[in-house]
Amino acid sequence: MATAAQDGQGQYVPLLSGGVGFVTSTNAGNTTYIPVISPLLAAPIGNHILVESRAIILDPFSPNGGGKPGYNGNLFLGLTYLQADLLASKHLTFVAGDFLTPFGTYNERLTPIWIGNFQDAPLIFSVGTMETAASVGGMLQGSAFASERVSADYAVYFSATSTNKQFTAERASGGQGSLYFPASRLEVGVSYGRQLQDVHESFEGAHVWWEPADTALRLRSEFAKGAHAGGYWVEADYRLSRFKNGESFAGRFEPVFRMQQTFRSRLDSNDGLPTANTQQADFGLDYRLPHEVRINTSYSREFSSTGNRNIWQTGIVYRFLFPTWRGK
Amino acid sequence: MKSSSVLLTCLAAAIAILPLCAQQVEHKASSQAPPAQMNHASSSADSDRGERVFKQNCSRCHDAPQSFSPRISGTVIRHMRIRASLSEPDEIAILHFLNP
Numbered sequence: 282m283a284t285a286a287q288d289g290q291g292q293y294v295p296l297l298s299g300g301v302g303f304v305t306s307t308n309a310g311n312t313t314y315i316p317v318i319s320p321l322l323a324a325p326i327g328n329h330i331l332v333e334s335r336a337i338i339l340d341p342f343s344p345n346g347g348g349k350p351g352y353n354g355n356l357f358l359g360l361t362y363l364q365a366d367l368l369a370s371k372h373l374t375f376v377a378g379d380f381l382t383p384f385g386t387y388n389e390r391l392t393p394i395w396i397g398n399f400q401d402a403p404l405i406f407s408v409g410t411m412e413t414a415a416s417v418g419g420m421l422q423g424s425a426f427a428s429e430r431v432s433a434d435y436a437v438y439f440s441a442t443s444t445n446k447q448f449t450a451e452r453a454s455g456g457q458g459s460l461y462f463p464a465s466r467l468e469v470g471v472s473y474g475r476q477l478q479d480v481h482e483s484f485e486g487a488h489v490w491w492e493p494a495d496t497a498l499r500l501r502s503e504f505a506k507g508a509h510a511g512g513y514w515v516e517a518d519y520r521l522s523r524f525k526n527g528e529s530f531a532g533r534f535e536p537v538f539r540m541q542q543t544f545r546s547r548l549d550s551n552d553g554l555p556t557a558n559t560q561q562a563d564f565g566l567d568y569r570l571p572h573e574v575r576i577n578t579s580y581s582r583e584f585s586s587t588g589n590r591n592i593w594q595t596g597i598v599y600r601f602l603f604p605t606w607r608g609k
Numbered sequence: 610m611k612s613s614s615v616l617l618t619c620l621a622a623a624i625a626i627l628p629l630c631a632q633q634v635e636h637k638a639s640s641q642a643p644p645a646q647m648n649h650a651s652s653s654a655d656s657d658r659g660e661r662v663f664k665q666n667c668s669r670c671h672d673a674p675q676s677f678s679p680r681i682s683g684t685v686i687r688h689m690r691i692r693a694s695l696s697e698p699d700e701i702a703i704l705h706f707l708n709p
Binding site for chain 1: 683687
């Protein structure tokens with residue numbers, strides 16, 4: 282392991298990061314309590330290799346129905362990903378192992394519990410991420426080019442079928458590319474995925490992220506489409522820390538809004554989307570406490586021909602980040 | 610409530626509290642400085658560019674950690690280079706920003 286400072290710059294001691302939290306979700310009147318821990322380990326080896334892994338341990342429990350006392354729940358432990366990264370050149374990184382399927386932005390960027398503004402993933406999350414959201418195989422990714430005006434990123438992958446309990450994946454391939462314009466803080470990208478087992482199916486996606494200059498507004502959006510269903514989500518958050526002093530009471534608030542819609546053309550019980558066309562509006566209010574603690578609250582109203590419902594969610598998450606040992 | 614639920618809840622609370630305590634001790638020892646303070650302490654062009662690159666890339670997904678040990682600064686940036694497909698010059702600029 283590399284532990285010494287390199288070029289007088291950073292030091293490369295392996296780190297342990299992640300989030301620990303307790304969240305509640307009341308969906309159509311049924312409440313579930315979820316203690317959760319999601320550790321992340323990143324260990325550099327030499328100057329060009331990084332081994333990283335994220336796991337999740339959660340134990341959702343809810344009151345017994347039918348007037349029975351007590352609670353019932355199920356403990357879940359799972360590896361989210363376990364991958365080795367080889368920085369082959371300034372434009373190319375080889376990734377091997379069990380990695381997050383690169384499709385859209387949510388899976389790779391916003392799934393950590395200490396990052397996402399809402400507890401629930403978007404309704405279209407399963408489109409293009411091949412059900413498990415993880416792939417077992419190899420990926421090439423990197424920055425194709427970068428300048429002061431624009432930068433371009435890419436990722437292409439191939440995944441084999443894996444039925445191992447901790448490394449479940451489908452045979453699939455795909456990739457994505459995006460352009461980022463730093464001056465306008467605009468990112469646009471496209472994704473493609475092809476399922477290569479059972480019914481071969483293609484998925485297409487696009488995303489736009491924009492932070493208008495000199496504002497505290499952040500806009501994110503994604504569109505994804507498969508053979509049976511598709512949809513989009515648009516999320517806006519307003520970081521009062523930019524408007525007010527980030528240490529002030531008001532500056533710690535972050536109102537969030539997300540609009541989602543799904544469209545179904547054919548029924549498929551395995552694609553993870555609602556069985557009927559659905560619209561959902563999510564209203565959130567996050568509060569950032571000192572010492573990397575965040576409180577998330579949200580109310581969602583879902584409209585569907587199968588029935589409308591309310592979803593209330595609250596949670597508190599602590600994000601930790603420290604070295605695994607002292608180093609030099 | 611199932612005993613496993615109780616155990617996991619206690620474990621989550623313990624893990625949440627212990628690093629908080631450790632973090633406060635480390636603050637008192639002043640062995641590390643938050644990136645914002647590092648920025649004020651440095652006027653180098655590299656550090657300025659690093660701050661800009663940080664805002665343009667990293668903070669689009671998440672806020673900067675309030676503080677972390679300098680022993681893992683290189684690891685953090687290498688992890689972010691892969692997660693965010695940062696270019697090599699951007700990786701170096703952010704490293705300068707975090708280690709002025």
